[in-house]
Amino acid sequence: MLKKERQAYILHQVNLHNKVLSSGLSLEINVSEDTIRRDLQELADEGKLIKVHGGALSHSFSQVYYPSNDVYSHDHKKVIAQKAAALIEDGMFVLTTGGTTIIELARALPPQLKATFISGSIPAVLEYMHHPSIDVILIGDKVSKNSKITVGAEAIAQIRRIRADLCFLGINAIDIKHGITDNDWDVVQLKKAMIESAQKVVCLTIAEKINSLQPIHIDDINKIHTLITELPSDDPLLKPYRDAGIEVL
């Protein structure tokens, strides 16, 4: 069999089945795996497929939609994400909500981190998927089109079955007296469940949302262990929260 012919066959298989294994092709075509690897490498160099450990994937298959990164208060959120990422240790189970701050957190994760992230937010999960070593658990249920997360009783039941080490809440409003509040009934239910299922609750928010209010109550501030904003931890705006016993970063 000619080399070009073989490569054409490989490409055909990749496009047909979206995925091929070097070992499988080696058996089918009766050449060494080294030869297959070299073929895959050449085809990958030509952009005809994507070489991965163990074989290759078709190009059309692996293309995914990347969430845009023109977000509100982008720089502030990056600072917050950095602080939050430092809290995560190898082996932890981490519950997260959705929201742009959480997306930044996903991007700020150190590449060698080995943890398990659990979320019902589709944009967040897309980000987590790009990370090389973390595991991703997706909470399933009905998809809310505007918030792009799964909501409902099934989602809450799934969260209840989890005992997470950490919970990162991207929050919309926090106030020393009224606690954390939000404006979407379904999202509130989810956040409540997440708080209950985590040993440590970390709230992420830009300073603008400090001391603000939303219609629906999620939980009081005594349920919060850590609060992260882009401000230095000794900023006077945060003093009431420090005084309330919350770790402020």
Place this chain on the structure above:
Amino acid sequence: MLKKERQAYILHQVNLHNKVLSSGLSLEINVSEDTIRRDLQELADEGKLIKVHGGALSHSFSQVYYPSNDVYSHDHKKVIAQKAAALIEDGMFVLTTGGTTIIELARALPPQLKATFISGSIPAVLEYMHHPSIDVILIGDKVSKNSKITVGAEAIAQIRRIRADLCFLGINAIDIKHGITDNDWDVVQLKKAMIESAQKVVCLTIAEKINSLQPIHIDDINKIHTLITELPSDDPLLKPYRDAGIEVL
């Protein structure tokens, strides 16, 4: 044998078999391989064939196996998607797998359709979310980074709790004797569960995958109610499936 005559013979062989070897031609015609090579070079310069290491390939060969355009069989999949979309009626619950064909289906849904789509495929769910009026249920579990779907026992348990009207399977290989087969263990489990949870099972595939085989068995063809390809339903390739009692569209 004259040079022109020889080249005509070579060209004839190339068009007949799509491939020739320099060594083989040398033996057949009884001239040195150098002469054959020179002939092939000239014919290649005239654009009559494609010279490769060891021999030559016909032009049609590379045309067939090197689809340089964007998505493989994109047009075919659009045709399939149109046929599949016609099966969905308002109020239906529809289970779907992932895969490029299913993505096309999502894009082909009529804008006023009011149905509920259930899937564990993240790319598919992203497409469904763009639709104005359908409800989307996301199957949750561990996310498989390769296939971009949720897999595992929890996902299967969620599927089992559903009684769907329709199930659209984007399949990787189908054969009259071995049924539908695939190459990913987790995906196979999911597809099995989906088949069990739906009243009507519809398989979508491009004709190239008809009569092909993958390592892992999903189910026999008697579990399939409808098969959709880009071919007209009376194509002879599909006759065995029609004879087996499958509705072919």
Place this chain on the structure above:
DNA sequence: AAATAACTTGCGGTTTTGTGCAGGAATTTA
């Protein structure tokens, strides 16, 4: 008809290409 020029072909020697194999590194899996 002879001479010459242009073309074709085969051959020896060299260069390039393709393939498998051995080992050690890297990655995945249990």
Place this chain on the structure above:
DNA sequence: TAAATTCCTGCACAAAACCGCAAGTTATTT
């Protein structure tokens, strides 16, 4: 963390391609 795959690199060897040349053929000119 350990074991098992898979990958990569360099190497050896064989097959193919290339190059130049010389001998043979064919076509053209004198």
